[in-house]
Amino acid sequence: MYSQSQLAYAPTPYSYTPSSHLTATINLDQEVKLADNAAERDLHESLAEIYSIIITLDALERAYLRDSIKESEYTETCDRLLRQYKSNLADETVQSAFGDLESFKYEWDVCACGTTVGPEGRKLIEYKLEVPKATERLRIGLPATVQTQPAHTNHRPLSTASFSNHNPNTSHAGPTANATHIVSASENFITLFDAIKMNMLSKDTLHPILVEIIQAVNKVTDRDFENKGKIVQWLITLNQMRAAEELTPEMAREVQFDLNAAYDGFKSVLE
Template sequence: MALFSNIRPSGTTDTSGYGAQENTNPALNETVKLFKNNRERDWYENLSDLYAVVNSIQHLEKAYIRDCITPTEYTAACSKLLVQFKSIFKLAKSDEFPTISAFMDRFKFDCPAAMERIREDNPITIRNDKGNTSKCIADIVALFITIMDKLRLQMKAVDEIQPDMRELLDTMNRLNTLPPNYEGRASVQKWLQNMSKMSASDQFDDNEIRQMVFDLESGYEAFRKFLHSS
């Protein structure tokens, strides 16, 4: 967290004692706080998460270039990281960091491969993917993560979940290499059938949300195992 020691959320005043003029020589055993309330703590944690995700994309790009990871595994991992990046940047974005470039410049954070991937918003494997296999893999991973994130954020209405769930099933069906008995497909079909009997404004209860997340997590893990074995 030392990386962010000289910044604070836009619009706030540093009264925590950290960097204050009257406390220029703190005792060695004194606890120095980066934040003075939960809002500032969350902001610093979001910056740390953003740093970690961008750094992970950079290392993943290097691993792929050096042939340390298969194209299939790279595509899945990169797709997940890009979804996570978009989610965390929404939380970290501020007047001080309106763009990811501003964040990178502020901390002299040099990750050119990650920045290129973020700008393109796709794994590099999709560029020359004539059969669309990599595109399907990327979309399936992104949809799994997106739907689970929505459910964890208590988005319970049918019209908030069904479009992504329908797209997930359609994309699974386009991936010709996916085994017919893949368990994730059956789970998605089951939930879509349930939704077809509900109106757009109907909401799932907490038990249904918990079960749906469990089914999706199981389907996602089964998909990852399929990619690892293919």
């Protein structure tokens, strides 16, 4: 009555036929080693840590934009993630394997969370990370609240006369405390200019000074004074350099010119 033979597998709408080419070629009961030695294992763990930091940072940025997290909590968490990211990449082996953020996001030859197979013991892995918010934050290297942090409303900018008569070693509450931030910002500008004159042009020298400058001026005023954006632009430029890299003489002259203009703009808001 039934002329057709019974199929050996359940039919599918697409008439899929199992292929022997998809059969595993390794013993599934055998443990697969993710690393052949301690150094390789540490490298994989560092890359996995960087991967998780990027994912977490993107979620944090989205939470901040939705106002789902307090600014203080965002600032603390974002700053910690950025420091952890930089700390992992401080290792030359990790930095060499990492390459750059874009190549790590889309295509990498080390799997941080899976098996390693293939002709050379590795497998081409495509992460295809869609993390635009984290990418932008890593590019800038500062939490959004530090990048554009407003001053407290009860701390109005002081006049230059108040600044010149202020003793920075004296601690007072109220508007006088703002003079301390003015002194700090001015000192950091001068420190940067001195570093450039002394030909100290490496990223690990100039970047921390620029961070202190932007933090100090943001504590003084929330006004977007003339050439303030130059500070952030150079922060981004330095943030994309390696720690030991140095500015060229031409770039050093541009930094000094731009930051002099920013310093003049900053002083103008105090008048």
